[in-house]
Amino acid sequence: xxxxxxxxxxxxxxxxxxxxxxxxxxxxxxxxxxxxxxxxxxxxxxxxxxxxxxxxxxxxxxxxxxxxxxxxxxxxxxxxxxxxxxxxxxxxxxxxxxxxxxxxxxxxxxxxxxxxxxxxxxxxxxxxxxxxxxxxxxxxxxxxxxxxxxxxxxxxxxxxxxxxxxxxxxxxxxxxxxxxxxxxxxxxxxxxxxxxxxxxxxxxxxxxxxxxxxxxxxxxxxxxxxxxxxxxxxxxxxxxxxxxxxxxxxxxxxxxxxxxxxxxxxxxxxxxxxxxxxxxxxxxxxxxxxxxxxxxxxxxxxxxxxxxxxxxxxxxxxxxxxxxxxxxxxxxxxxxxxxxxxx
Amino acid sequence: xxxxxxxxxxxxxxxxxxxxxxxxxxxxxxxxxxxxxxxxxxxxxxxxxxxxxxxxxxxxxxxxxxxxxxxxxxxxxxxxxxxxxxxxxxxxxxxxxxxxxxxxxxxxxxxxxxxxxxxxxxxxxxxxxxxxxxxxxxxxxxxxxxxxxxxxxxxxxxxxxxxxxxxxxxxxxxxxxxxxxxxxxxxxxxxxxxxxxxxxxxxxxxxxxxxxxxxxxxxx
Numbered sequence: 001x002x003x004x005x006x007x008x009x010x011x012x013x014x015x016x017x018x019x020x021x022x023x024x025x026x027x028x029x030x031x032x033x034x035x036x037x038x039x040x041x042x043x044x045x046x047x048x049x050x051x052x053x054x055x056x057x058x059x060x061x062x063x064x065x066x067x068x069x070x071x072x073x074x075x076x077x078x079x080x081x082x083x084x085x086x087x088x089x090x091x092x093x094x095x096x097x098x099x100x101x102x103x104x105x106x107x108x109x110x111x112x113x114x115x116x117x118x119x120x121x122x123x124x125x126x127x128x129x130x131x132x133x134x135x136x137x138x139x140x141x142x143x144x145x146x147x148x149x150x151x152x153x154x155x156x157x158x159x160x161x162x163x164x165x166x167x168x169x170x171x172x173x174x175x176x177x178x179x180x181x182x183x184x185x186x187x188x189x190x191x192x193x194x195x196x197x198x199x200x201x202x203x204x205x206x207x208x209x210x211x212x213x214x215x216x217x218x219x220x221x222x223x224x225x226x227x228x229x230x231x232x233x234x235x236x237x238x239x240x241x242x243x244x245x246x247x248x249x250x251x252x253x254x255x256x257x258x259x260x261x262x263x264x265x266x267x268x269x270x271x272x273x274x275x276x277x278x279x280x281x282x283x284x285x286x287x288x289x290x291x292x293x294x295x296x297x298x299x300x301x302x303x304x305x306x307x308x309x310x311x312x313x314x315x316x317x318x319x320x321x322x323x324x325x326x327x328x329x330x331x332x333x334x335x336x337x338x339x340x341x342x343x
Numbered sequence: 344x345x346x347x348x349x350x351x352x353x354x355x356x357x358x359x360x361x362x363x364x365x366x367x368x369x370x371x372x373x374x375x376x377x378x379x380x381x382x383x384x385x386x387x388x389x390x391x392x393x394x395x396x397x398x399x400x401x402x403x404x405x406x407x408x409x410x411x412x413x414x415x416x417x418x419x420x421x422x423x424x425x426x427x428x429x430x431x432x433x434x435x436x437x438x439x440x441x442x443x444x445x446x447x448x449x450x451x452x453x454x455x456x457x458x459x460x461x462x463x464x465x466x467x468x469x470x471x472x473x474x475x476x477x478x479x480x481x482x483x484x485x486x487x488x489x490x491x492x493x494x495x496x497x498x499x500x501x502x503x504x505x506x507x508x509x510x511x512x513x514x515x516x517x518x519x520x521x522x523x524x525x526x527x528x529x530x531x532x533x534x535x536x537x538x539x540x541x542x543x544x545x546x547x548x549x550x551x552x553x554x555x556x557x558x559x560x561x562x563x
Contacts, residue, residue: 186559235514242510249507252497262496265556266507269489272548273511280541281514 007324013317020310021162027143028053029150030114031083033102038124040093046074048104050083050112051150058106062137063087065118066103067096073134094126103136110142114152149304153222160218162310166318167211168236172278173319174204174326175243179271182264192334194260197267198250199329201243207322208240223288230288235277242270242277349429353437357413367416368445371409375401375453383460391464395523398457399516402450402479409449410442410487411504414495431561435553439488446480464527471526471535475519478542482515485546489553492560518542 034047048063055061056079063074063085074087102117151158178200185193215233216226227233249266253259282289361368378401389397417425425434454476463469487508494504522538 186556238510238513245506245510249493249497249503252503258496261559262493265560266493268556269493269549269552270511272552273514276545276548277514281517284537284541 006320010317010320010324013313014321017162017310017314017317021159021314024306025145025147026052026150026156026158027147028109028112029152030102030104030112030117031152033114033117035118038091038118038120040091040124042091044089044091046087046089046102046118048085048087048102050085050104050109051155052083052147053104053106053109053112054082055079055085055106056082058108060137061085061106062104063089064103064105064134064136065089066101067099070096071103071134071136094124095120096125096127098122098125105137108144110144111136112150146306148307148310157218157221160214161307162314164211164214164218165311166315167207167214169315170318170322171204171207171211174200174207174322175271175274177323177326178204179267182267185260186264186268189257189260191256191260191337194264195333195337196326196330197264198247199333200326201246201267203322203325203329205240205243205247207318208236208243212236212240219288228288231282231285232287232289235281239274239277242274246270346430346433349433350437350440353425353429353434354441357437357441367409367412368449371405371449372452374408375405375449376456378405379453379457379460386461389461391527392524394461394464395520395527398454399479399520399523401457402453402483403512403516405449405453406446406480406483407487407505407508409445410484411491411494411501413438413442413488414491415501415504417495426561431558432554434561435488435492435557438492439485439550439553442484442488443481446484447477450476450480466529468526468529468532471532472523474539475523475526475535478522478539478546479515479519482519482542482546482549483512485549485553486511486515489549489557492557496560515542515545518545 029051031049031051033049035044038044046063058079061077061079063077065072065074072089072092074089076088078086078088080086098120099116100118100120102114104112106112148158178197181193181197181200184190185197212233215236219228219230219233220226223230246263246266250259250263253262382397382401386393386397451473454473487504490508490511491504494507497503518538518541522535522542525535525538
């Protein structure tokens with residue numbers, strides 16, 4: 001019991017991250033807006049569609065338009081229901097930038113933002129002008145409940161972070177274990193080290209496949225296709241091919257000691273290539289993944305403290321689960337081997 | 344024997360054997376020429392992007408065939424004889440150097456014939472493209488030499504060679520195609536320096552790992 005505390009820990013972590021990751025709601029956000037034509041000094045009505053918002057329960061609901069610096073407060077607001085509201089702005093002579101952000105504030109939902117919500121014609125842009133200098137109300141800017149941040153375009157799929165990313169962490173750790181034991185088996189030529197090397201690849205490949213599948217499903221919802229021409233997607237698939245090749249190489253050789261040696265050599269030869277594939281090449285070109293090609297990283301401002309409270313336990317839990325399955329596979333293989341020797 | 348003389352003699356032996364039979368060299372040359380010609384008959388004229396990609400695909404398959412023979416085609420008895428005479432390190436170095444020379448020659452001939460059939464794109468930086476082809480030949484040679492050694496030990500020739508080498512060569516191929524495309528577009532040379540550096544780094548890495556691992560592979 002004392003020796004297997006980490007098994008209980010990883011089971012708890014994975015169950016916790018799965019339940020917490022799926023249970024807690026998303027924080028409110030602005031899903032989309034509709035508006036008419038923009039004319040100087042005229043009224044503009046903006047229909048705001050909120051996500052998880054409670055417009056009808058708000059006491060001090062306010063909407064603002066923001067150009068590069070300044071704020072314009074809505075003159076009147078008509079609340080239709082919890083997720084729909086109309087905000088009426090009296091537009092100025094000109095705006096200071098081409099894109100306007102929409103900001104909403106309320107006591108319950110906190111600060112909600114839709115960036116680059118309105119595009120302004122060049123005719124109405126004057127860099128010298130700006131909006132009126134309204135100020136945001138000095139109140140809490142966070143929603144009054146525990147929830148994950150709302151991501152435009154991602155919606156509820158942002159929960160996939162707790163499943164998709166830990167798979168890659170697990171895979172890298174398992175492949176590192178494998179290359180460690182491959183080196184060891186070359187030096188000691190012990191059969192046990194070879195079993196450890198191949199079994200960690202066996203489970204690592206499953207982690208990688210799950211990572212690709214969860215990623216493809218996520219991509220279908222956010223990028224529009226299961227497989228886009230994305231460097232990280234492509235290279236992850238290629239690095240899996242490397243390890244499938246390793247497994248096939250093992251099948252091609254019958255003699256056990258020879259198989260152990262040659263497979264270990266290929267594994268060590270392939271590992272630096274996998275490092276180049278997964279950590280060097282994606283840095284050199286653009287990717288649709290967060291943190292690449294001008295896309296914001298999850299770490300930059302999206303991964304807030306509430307997400308971290310689920311994400312880090314999920315990573316640790318899945319790495320430990322992978323290691324646990326690996327030890328089980330090794331034990332089964334060793335028992336099988338012993339049985340063969342007795343027969 | 345001294346280390347350097349061992350390597351020199353081994354390379355001389357490879358060249359002599361090749362010169363006597365002329366089978367591999369002529370075979371691979373004919374392979375490249377016929378592939379280019381088949382491509383010409385099916386494409387007739389191609390865009391810049393396809394020009395570059397097609398060249399590297401032809402070179403990929405030609406070089407697998409060219410380098411695969413370096414270990415696969417040696418008879419068991421001759422292997423044993425060489426192993427009693429020289430150290431494994433000098434054997435792998437000699438094979439890699441010989442394959443590099445073979446690949447550079449083969450690629451240059453292929454490029455000449457290829458740009459004769461499909462016109463070399465205008466505004467291309469020819470010198471930079473040559474640098475890319477030479478870097479490419481070196482990378483193909485270093486990687487395929489080691490993989491062919493592994494595949495020959497597994498005793499299951501051609502197919503295993505392709506399965507084992509493709510995932511390893513793809514990252515190199517991606518960098519190569521990017522580098523060659525920069526050259527074709529006639530971009531400023533400073534843009535491509537990173538890619539040349541990365542290729543050199545991958546080559547050094549592969550060479551270092553090969554030198555470390557080959558002595559283990561060699562012992563039977």
